[in-house]
Amino acid sequence: MAKNVKEGGLIKESQNITPILEVNGLSTSFLTATGEIKAVRDVSFSLYKGEVLAVVGESGCGKSVTARSVLRLIEPPGYIKSGQVLLNGVNLLNLSENEMRRIRGAEISMVFQDPMISFDPVYTVGQQFTEALLAHKRISRYEAKQKALHMLSAVSLREPERVFKSYPFQLSGGMRQRVMIAIALAMDPQVLIADEPTTALDVTVQSGILTELRRLNKEIGCAIILITHDLGVVAELADRVAVMYAGRIVETGSVYDIFDHAQHPYTRALLASTNPAKEDGWLITIPGQPPVMASLPPGCSFAGRCPEASGLCVHSEPKLYPETSEHRVSCWHTQSEERKIAGA
Ligand SMILES: Nc1ncnc2c1ncn2[C@@H]1O[C@H](COP(=O)(O)OP(=O)(O)OP(=O)(O)O)[C@@H](O)[C@H]1O
Ligand code: SF4
Ligand SMILES: [Mg+2]
Known part of the structure; x- marks a missing residue:
């Protein structure tokens, strides 16, 4: 690539x-x-x-x-x-x-999988945005509003004033997701x-x-x-x-x-x-x-689907290797004979 x-x-x-x-x-x-x-x-x-x-x-x-x-x-x-x-x-x-x-x-800010659960439906986007800022930053309510409007336009939401005054349900999924990202990033x-x-x-x-x-x-x-x-x-x-x-x-x-x-x-x-x-x-x-997470097999958890699985794979779970490399793999087939013998 x-x-x-x-x-x-x-x-x-x-x-x-x-x-x-x-x-x-x-x-x-x-x-x-x-x-x-x-x-x-x-x-x-x-x-x-x-x-x-x-x-x-x-x-x-x-x-x-x-x-x-x-x-x-x-x-x-x-x-x-x-x-x-x-x-x-x-x-x-x-x-x-x-x-x-x-x-x-x-x-550490998080944008969740479902933006709807992150909003309170009874408050406007602006109220929620400014409250989040006021909870974490030493700024006035006016400054919080200005920062919120700035971030809403930074995530390319047109008419940030209108978005600020809207309730979450009045926005499309894409707009809510952008608001989430704007709130997350406004916290620096x-x-x-x-x-x-x-x-x-x-x-x-x-x-x-x-x-x-x-x-x-x-x-x-x-x-x-x-x-x-x-x-x-x-x-x-x-x-x-x-x-x-x-x-x-x-x-x-x-x-x-x-x-x-x-x-x-x-x-x-x-x-x-x-x-x-x-x-x-x-x-x-x-x-x-994938295996049932409540009863994982003892060896490599991919063994049941792996075309390259061998006896060792079924009994022993490989660790990420080599520890000293940025590119690390947890698979017996990529490991040295010594490690395979030790793992068996
Ligand atoms: N509250 C919970 N109670 C019991 N098991 C849970 C709970 N939350 C997550 N799990 C289990 O933890 C495992 C990992 O779930 P997780 O939500 O991290 O998956 P994911 O990789 O994010 O999947 P997806 O791509 O569908 O979002 C799953 O087997 C899931 O069933
Ligand atoms: S260790 Fe590697 S070869 Fe063995 S089952 Fe797992 S993924 Fe496949
Ligand atoms: Mg998930």
């Missing part, structure tokens, strides 16, 4: 540039009547200033639970089992709920988590929102975690990609590594299943089903 690949995380590490956000060994489960759903298992990634990290994978693989865990928005019967979420070196998992409230929105967050920001929107609206996201990412320099089903969007917007399967990252690397040198059979299947002719961008045609 012809794309300028930005400096990767490892290069930044070697330059002593510390990530804004570092997630280490994050595991989140839901205790249900059918058993423990291990929705997120030992997930680790870093995010650097100005970077766009795309998180991709089939429905139910743990993308949203990962994002919500970063913000500690997991409600019972869910809980974060283990790991670290370091924002500029501070572990968010150790903060009090009050401290966490200050982080949410201000330091260090990190923006966008969970399927364009799903369910028509193609022209999608492309407008993505153009805004990219422009704002470049101008404001905030790092973005972009959760999406659409590999076309990933190719266009992301610097790095994490591919999730059954709660784990199974391959991660630069957009170039993933699109031109994918090694995990699941990533390769995802890429092969992309059908650009389809309007919704990504048609999943990978044979078989």
